[in-house]
Amino acid sequence: MSHTTGIRQVQKQKTRQALLDAALRLLEHQSLSSLGLREVTRAVGVAPTAFYRHFDGTAALGVALVEETLGSLHGMIGAVLAETGDSEERLDRGVELIARHVAAQPAHFRFIAREQHGGVGPVREAITAQLRLFAEEVAAALAAEPDSAGWDPADLLMLGGLYVDHMVITASALLDAGPGGEEEVVRVARRRLRLVTLGRAHWLDEAP
Amino acid sequence: MSHTTGIRQVQKQKTRQALLDAALRLLEHQSLSSLGLREVTRAVGVAPTAFYRHFDGTAALGVALVEETLGSLHGMIGAVLAETGDSEERLDRGVELIARHVAAQPAHFRFIAREQHGGVGPVREAITAQLRLFAEEVAAALAAEPDSAGWDPADLLMLGGLYVDHMVITASALLDAGPGGEEEVVRVARRRLRLVTLGRAHWLDEAP
DNA sequence: ATAGTCAGTGAACAGTCGTACTCTCAATTG
DNA sequence: CAATTGAGAGTACGACTGTTCACTGACTAT
Known part of the structure; x- marks a missing residue:
């Protein structure tokens, strides 16, 4: 067995959480159906395409927020x-x-x-x-x-x-x-x- | 006094009502904050600019729908x-x-x-x-x-x-x-x- | 050490959006 | 009658949208 920290996985979860947090903040003054994918990534400081590495779309992000x-x-x-x-x-x-x-x-x-x-x-x-x-x-x-x-x-x-x-x-x-x-x-x-x-x-x- | 039918006013109210109806139909599968001004006028068959003759924006239309x-x-x-x-x-x-x-x-x-x-x-x-x-x-x-x-x-x-x-x-x-x-x-x-x-x-x- | 994986990048796509203009022409007014 | 009004049309603008594609390069497994 290795002492791998799993830096890759940790970083991925970190940006995923950052996306969720940013979305939640943006959703305070609008509803999910008007929340833009780019809007979220911009708030996090990440390229729009990176969003797809974590969610299929804003709907999937919404479901994840419900679970959270x-x-x-x-x-x-x-x-x-x-x-x-x-x-x-x-x-x-x-x-x-x-x-x-x-x-x-x-x-x-x-x-x-x-x-x-x-x-x-x-x-x-x-x-x-x-x-x-x-x-x-x-x-x-x-x-x-x-x-x-x-x-x-x-x-x-x-x-x-x-x-x-x-x-x-x-x-x-x-x-x-x-x-x-x-x-x-x-x-x-x-x-x-x-x-x-x-x-x-x-x-x-x-x-x- | 005149026997004016007020065709102008009647027509205006008619298109106004058409805008409200079309909006209500579109709102069955989305929420107001994602409802586009053009989307509504397109459904009615009216130029986008005509919308402003009746409402300041989609928010005002929403308020009118509440009253209705x-x-x-x-x-x-x-x-x-x-x-x-x-x-x-x-x-x-x-x-x-x-x-x-x-x-x-x-x-x-x-x-x-x-x-x-x-x-x-x-x-x-x-x-x-x-x-x-x-x-x-x-x-x-x-x-x-x-x-x-x-x-x-x-x-x-x-x-x-x-x-x-x-x-x-x-x-x-x-x-x-x-x-x-x-x-x-x-x-x-x-x-x-x-x-x-x-x-x-x-x-x-x-x-x- | 080396080959592979994969989160994130950056450019480009075809659309849609709200809004500001000018214009038209039928209904209204006097 | 002629003059005025005002609902709606048409065009154009810049900004923004979701999604695609090829790409980089740090991490990972062998």
């Missing part, structure tokens, strides 16, 4: 939901978690919110698939709770989807809210969640 | 909510109303969902403003109901916003769902609304 953004979030929500403690407490913690992540990586969430219904098919589908995965994870976490006794699995998935959609809406609202307006968004998001939780508590009151 | 799409919906929701009848019944009717409108004018709703978080600032703001108006209308309609006795106005606005956001999500889901999958979307949307309604019924159970 949402791939790292898996399990995190489940971890929060699995925490012990008061229901109200967990709820607040979940909202806070979102707020912190959005504040830490605004561009990533902006991108997701923007391209969730955007004009580039493959990217849209990638986001939809990831969000559905999240909904299933949340549903699985909910199923483990005693409050979910007697619930139809399909209804749990419905609830999970409701939470996920709300998460996306909240993230987007946080981005749209200027600095200082975030507190109000968080307050409303918490009340919304409380209302949903109330509905959940009385879901089985009626006859199915 | 959401302007006609005002009051409709209020009318549904004002209907007498069982709460469950009204709920189903509301979902059905959305489903019918989305099926009747898919392109309009696709446009709204796509540009709500899109890359064109003025359009995004126009949509946000209209949706907030809807939320306020819904809140006002809810306030008139006996179930809302004792509710904080801010909480009613929260609930109205929840309904509106849910409406947008449902519309988008209907568009993404292929033909035949719509029934499932409607079913889930109804269950979501029922859960929210349940939460609403028990909102005042706890101490504020």
